[in-house]
Amino acid sequence: MKNLSHLSQLLSQLVAIPSINPRLKHAASTDNEIKLGEFIKSTLTAAGIRVVTQEVELGRCNVIGSLARGEKADDKIILLSAHMDTYPASFDADKELTPRIEGTRLIGRGSADAKGSLAAMMNALLAVAHSAYRRECYFVASIDEEHELKGAKKLTEFFSPKQIDLAITGEPTQLIPIIMQKGIIRSTIRMNGDIGHAAYPKSKNSLFAAGKLLECINHFNQLLKIKNYNPLLSAANITPTKIIGDGDMNLTPAETTLWFDARFSPEMTETDFLTELTIFLQEHMGEHSFEINFPHFVSPANTCSVDDLTVKEFFSWIKQTTGQCDPEAFSYGSEAGVLSKISKASLVFGPGDPKYSHKADEQVDLEEVNAASEIFKKLLTSGHE
Numbered sequence: 001m002k003n004l005s006h007l008s009q010l011l012s013q014l015v016a017i018p019s020i021n022p023r024l025k026h027a028a029s030t031d032n033e034i035k036l037g038e039f040i041k042s043t044l045t046a047a048g049i050r051v052v053t054q055e056v057e058l059g060r061c062n063v064i065g066s067l068a069r070g071e072k073a074d075d076k077i078i079l080l081s082a083h084m085d086t087y088p089a090s091f092d093a094d095k096e097l098t099p100r101i102e103g104t105r106l107i108g109r110g111s112a113d114a115k116g117s118l119a120a121m122m123n124a125l126l127a128v129a130h131s132a133y134r135r136e137c138y139f140v141a142s143i144d145e146e147h148e149l150k151g152a153k154k155l156t157e158f159f160s161p162k163q164i165d166l167a168i169t170g171e172p173t174q175l176i177p178i179i180m181q182k183g184i185i186r187s188t189i190r191m192n193g194d195i196g197h198a199a200y201p202k203s204k205n206s207l208f209a210a211g212k213l214l215e216c217i218n219h220f221n222q223l224l225k226i227k228n229y230n231p232l233l234s235a236a237n238i239t240p241t242k243i244i245g246d247g248d249m250n251l252t253p254a255e256t257t258l259w260f261d262a263r264f265s266p267e268m269t270e271t272d273f274l275t276e277l278t279i280f281l282q283e284h285m286g287e288h289s290f291e292i293n294f295p296h297f298v299s300p301a302n303t304c305s306v307d308d309l310t311v312k313e314f315f316s317w318i319k320q321t322t323g324q325c326d327p328e329a330f331s332y333g334s335e336a337g338v339l340s341k342i343s344k345a346s347l348v349f350g351p352g353d354p355k356y357s358h359k360a361d362e363q364v365d366l367e368e369v370n371a372a373s374e375i376f377k378k379l380l381t382s383g384h385e
Helices: 001-017 034-046 111-128 150-154 207-228 270-284 309-322 366-381
Strands: 050-057 060-067 075-082 101-102 105-106 136-142 166-170 178-181 185-194 237-245 255-264 297-299 328-330 346-348 364-366
Touching: 001 034, 001 111, 001 207, 001 366, 034 111, 034 136, 050 111, 050 150, 050 364, 060 150, 075 105, 075 111, 075 150, 075 346, 075 366, 101 136, 105 111, 111 136, 111 166, 111 366, 136 150, 166 270, 166 309, 166 366, 185 207, 185 270, 207 255, 207 270, 255 270, 309 366, 364 366
Parallel strands: 075 136, 075 166, 166 346, 178 328
Antiparallel strands: 050 060, 060 136, 101 105, 105 364, 178 346, 185 255, 185 297, 237 255
16 A cells, blocks of 8 residues: 555656647647656656756657666666656646546546556656666656657667667556557648639549549558458558648639548558558559658557567566466557667557546556556566565
8 A cells, every 4th residue: 555655646746747748739838748857857866866858849858767787687778668748638627637536546637648657667766776686777758759759759869779678668558568559650642633713613623633532542441451461450541531622612722632640550661551552542543643742740660579588578577466468459659669769679568548548537547557666666677676
């Protein structure tokens, strides 16, 4: 109960500090993660943990804590990372930013996504800070995961390629390790037409091209289903999200643009996926011209080998603590794909149920947060916590 009390206090402090991502819809221009970053930095520094900040955007910084290898530790290097930014409040901001405890559940904005992971990781780091068995380890509280992954992408400049043995991205997974996830591409496709009065329409109407494009995308998705790139994940796919043209009441548009969100399998890169899409559209769009614009957002896909020795060890600590360890895959985005550039193995793991993410009743079970912290302690000290 002492551990739960300490963790509930730490998590309550994290939730009570607003850290809304200023780039999200309905966010205020004054929103940011700055105050939360300052709290995390001061908490770790007070415990004698070395902390540096890495500016990503003006005033918005990743917080990076580190512990040197203890005299009795092996040479494994561990990275624990979770994001600080949250979505804006749904309805009642004051209520959602005021943490409250009901039973063993802490309710409040960001409690599951991903401040529960932040609390578990911080608690583990503080607990092993003076252990002779502590491995060289890094803890990162990142910015901008909910928008463009700018924090994680900037973090890759801090480390050498494959420097980390195991990178763990903290997200609500109900303590299930996620070893595989789809990548994400968000981009636009532009179609040109001729401006013409509705009374005397021109033959080249970009809205007809958009209609053909939607038909082609639907066909492309059917082919992707048949290919079934990976048995652990649903098929890669493209989802149209918005169409805008510059036409008017009685004028045909000179240009129509379709926005899309594509999810691609780990067996592919974003370049592979876009190349395949381009070739398909070139073959099926007929007389309609189009241009796929450079993506404004890419989240790399990720896959983690279950045969990696450090991963196997991590799984053993999960099973020892929770009684089971059954790795899964998901189609969401996360920082894990980005962090795979600097790590030999990268996966997603943390307390909380993702169904509560971004919701007015966002919550996390404190017993899960405590279990996650115990697992992280074992990993950081190879079981000598």
